Amino acid sequence: SFVVRKKMAPRTMIISRSISYFAFLIPSSLSFRVISHHPSLIVRCDPLSSIAKSTAERVLENPQWPEKWPFSPTDFQRQDETDDAYFYEPTRLVYHIDEYAVAALTDYYSKELKNGDDVLDLCSSWVSHYPKEWKGGNIVGLGMNQNELSENSQLSSYAVQDLNKKCVLPFEDGSFDKVTCVVSIDYLNQPLEIMREVARVLRPGGICLCALSNRCFPTKAFQFWLRTNDLEHIFIVGSFFHYTGMFEPPSCQDISPNPGRTDPLYIVRAQKKLRFWD
DSSP states (O other): OOOOOSOBOOOEEOOOSSOSSSEEEOOTTSOEEEEOSSTTOEEEEOOTTSOHHHHHHHTTTSEEOOSSOOOOGGGGOBSOOSOHHHHTOSOOOSBSSOHHHHHHHHHHHHHHOOTTOOEEEETOOSOOOOOTTOOOSSEEEEESOHHHHHTOTTOSEEEEOOTTTOOSOSSOTTOEEEEEEESOGGGOSOHHHHHHHHHHHEEEEEEEEEEEOSEEOTTTSBHHHHTSOHHHHHHHHHHHHHTTTOBOOOEEEEOOSSTTTSOOOEEEEEEBOSSOOO
């Protein structure tokens, strides 16, 4: 049995057995397509009979992106459009994924973060889940709650900023080697602008790592997220990278520690291009 001992935040788990915003079609070839509410968004993946891990990791292998950004502002509306400062004012010193997912994320970071890396933790809080033995360079957290950020012993410094009000990151161009964002991208209602800013503050060849799970504060997540499931979330976040024009093709790694029994965890990652043109 699995027992979560660490206090968990009261977030909602999204379980989607039926597809509402995306449709999965299985032709005779046994490959399947993910077709969004926007008909030109298509991804070809492996058969649904594949194990879940393989399926998740193949969502971004062959996306057929439409020429232009296909989403509308209404896709990013939320149930609660009141000032986010009120919602995030209470200090929550809790995990937002279970301990098994936390351990898997820390182990993943141990392989991805190099000693001396300058790292920005986007939508940061009281813990960043970085390995204790990792010796980073300039480690900066950007979040909404100063009390939580001040408790994060892994940060060199932090900034308090509401990214839904001000998308411009308060850092110079090329400041970081890595940017991390853990189960929070679904709260950003201007994700394309944010990803452009992430690319700006990354050094050429720098990497952004977005960790996704199936828990959220539903009143603050954008509606498009609540109407879609884990595979679709991977596709959506991959599209955020793609449409900046500033990243290499995104990919997904499934690092779920106990599929079907504890919290799933997926990393959607992309590397900033060495050169790009607007």
